[in-house]
Amino acid sequence: MHRLLNIILLFKEYIVLILLIVFSLALLTSNDNPQIRQIRSYTVGAIGVVQEGLSIIPNVFELKSENQVLRRLDMDLSNEVNLLREARIENARLREMLSLRERLPYTMVTADIVSKNLLLLRNTITLNVGESDGLKPEMPIVCELGLVGKIIATSAHYSVGQLVFNKDFRASAKIERSRVDGIILWEGGEFLKLKNVARTQDIREGDVVITSEYSNIYPRDTKIGLVAAIYQKPGSLFKDIDVKPTVDFSTLEQVFVVTGSHNPERDALEKKAGAKK
Amino acid sequence: MISRYFRYILFTLGLVLIQEKFLRFIGLEGITPDLLTIWIVYIALQHGQMHGMLWGFSIGLFIDLSVGNFIGLSALTKTIAGFTAGYFYDEQRKPVILGSYRFLVIILIVSFIHNIFYFVIFTRGSEIGLLRAVLEFGIATTCYTAVISLLPMFAFARKLGK
Numbered sequence: 001m002h003r004l005l006n007i008i009l010l011f012k013e014y015i016v017l018i019l020l021i022v023f024s025l026a027l028l029t030s031n032d033n034p035q036i037r038q039i040r041s042y043t044v045g046a047i048g049v050v051q052e053g054l055s056i057i058p059n060v061f062e063l064k065s066e067n068q069v070l071r072r073l074d075m076d077l078s079n080e081v082n083l084l085r086e087a088r089i090e091n092a093r094l095r096e097m098l099s100l101r102e103r104l105p106y107t108m109v110t111a112d113i114v115s116k117n118l119l120l121l122r123n124t125i126t127l128n129v130g131e132s133d134g135l136k137p138e139m140p141i142v143c144e145l146g147l148v149g150k151i152i153a154t155s156a157h158y159s160v161g162q163l164v165f166n167k168d169f170r171a172s173a174k175i176e177r178s179r180v181d182g183i184i185l186w187e188g189g190e191f192l193k194l195k196n197v198a199r200t201q202d203i204r205e206g207d208v209v210i211t212s213e214y215s216n217i218y219p220r221d222t223k224i225g226l227v228a229a230i231y232q233k234p235g236s237l238f239k240d241i242d243v244k245p246t247v248d249f250s251t252l253e254q255v256f257v258v259t260g261s262h263n264p265e266r267d268a269l270e271k272k273a274g275a276k277k
Numbered sequence: 278m279i280s281r282y283f284r285y286i287l288f289t290l291g292l293v294l295i296q297e298k299f300l301r302f303i304g305l306e307g308i309t310p311d312l313l314t315i316w317i318v319y320i321a322l323q324h325g326q327m328h329g330m331l332w333g334f335s336i337g338l339f340i341d342l343s344v345g346n347f348i349g350l351s352a353l354t355k356t357i358a359g360f361t362a363g364y365f366y367d368e369q370r371k372p373v374i375l376g377s378y379r380f381l382v383i384i385l386i387v388s389f390i391h392n393i394f395y396f397v398i399f400t401r402g403s404e405i406g407l408l409r410a411v412l413e414f415g416i417a418t419t420c421y422t423a424v425i426s427l428l429p430m431f432a433f434a435r436k437l438g439k
Contacts, residue, residue, distance in 0.1 A: 017330055028348070028350060028398075035398060
């Protein structure tokens with residue numbers, strides 16, 4: 001202790017000088033004028049040069065923490081890439097939906113599918129829109145790829161849609177190319193069936209099946225699917241046609257409910273004349 | 278001793294007033310002599326390095342606070358000036374040093390070091406380059422300060438002659 005005191009006394013001028021210089025420099029750095037900003041930039045540059053020179057010496061301890069930081073960064077970037085990829089897919093889908101909305105001359109309500117029931121004979125979806133959005137039963141459901149189904153039940157904020165893969169589904173349909181009419185329905189399995197097509201009618205595999213203008217529920221010319229197979233049963237007057245829907249129901253997330261395609265006057269007249277139940 | 282400090286403080290205040298308010302009238306191309314550096318050198322030669330540094334720091338800080346545009350710069354440079362001047366402190370030969378050409382030489386050395394630090398920092402961030410800061414402002418101010426320091430030198434020489 002005594003020795004330390006002697007050393008301090010011996011170098012007291014230098015110690016005081018250092019203290020005063022440190023204090024002065026602390027005061028100097030508290031300024032925010034161009035001089036100090038430039039001196040700061042010189043200092044940062046000088047430190048950078050020194051650090052660059054020293055960086056050739058590997059620091060084992062820092063390497064470990066740097067490795068951890070890089071791994072974390074890698075993970076974050078991977079998540080970011082996944083999010084961007086999802087956003088790109090969603091963007092493409094939304095663009096297609098938007099183009100459909102612009103293409104169809106009907107008013108539509110956008111809906112998210114909040115629940116799916118695809119394992120039964122009466123497959124349905126639940127949508128997050130309901131009567132408060134102007135939805136009523138019998139309104140058709142479409143998406144950018146084609147016909148999805150129709151609304152069968154509504155509440156204030158939710159509605160249930162009947163898919164084309166439903167035993168109760170029926171719609172007037174036609175072949176886009178040859179304008180041959182038929183009734184499209186589902187009897188189970190992975191394909192829809194196009195019924196009431198005479199064996200002499202012009203139908204080929206790959207033909208596009210669309211909704212017909214005879215339907216008072218579904219908007220006309222909405223794509224339903226493609227002809228997948230044509231069977232000629234011996235002794236039958238009609239063809240047995242498999243139609244593969246263009247909509248992939250397993251990946252379907254958003255749909256449109258067409259609110260303005262129904263014609264009540266036509267419906268009432270057809271009911272009055274007994275042409276419709 | 279207290280009365281001496283009090284006198285020194287009063288003298289310092291007078292010098293600061295003269296330096297800030299009146300010296301610009303004898304300025305040449307914006308260059309003015311630094312009376313306070315002469316005063317710090319005198320204190321260091323009269324009382325030693327420690328006094329020179331502490332008075333240098335205090336006077337510098339007072340100037341910084343009174344001028345207020347670059348706090349810490351005068352405190353730093355005047356501390357260095359006091360420290361440098363303290364190297365020439367000689368208890369036995371104080372009157373001889375103060376009253377001879379040695380005082381002038383010490384003023385030149387101390388003022389040069391002080392001005393180099395001061396102007397190199399002060400002119401950063403401006404269009405004035407490093408060489409111009411040293412030559413035009415540093416050396417010119419040093420010479421002018423040395424010329425003015427002839428007055429106290431002659432006064433000390435006369436006192437020594439008596």
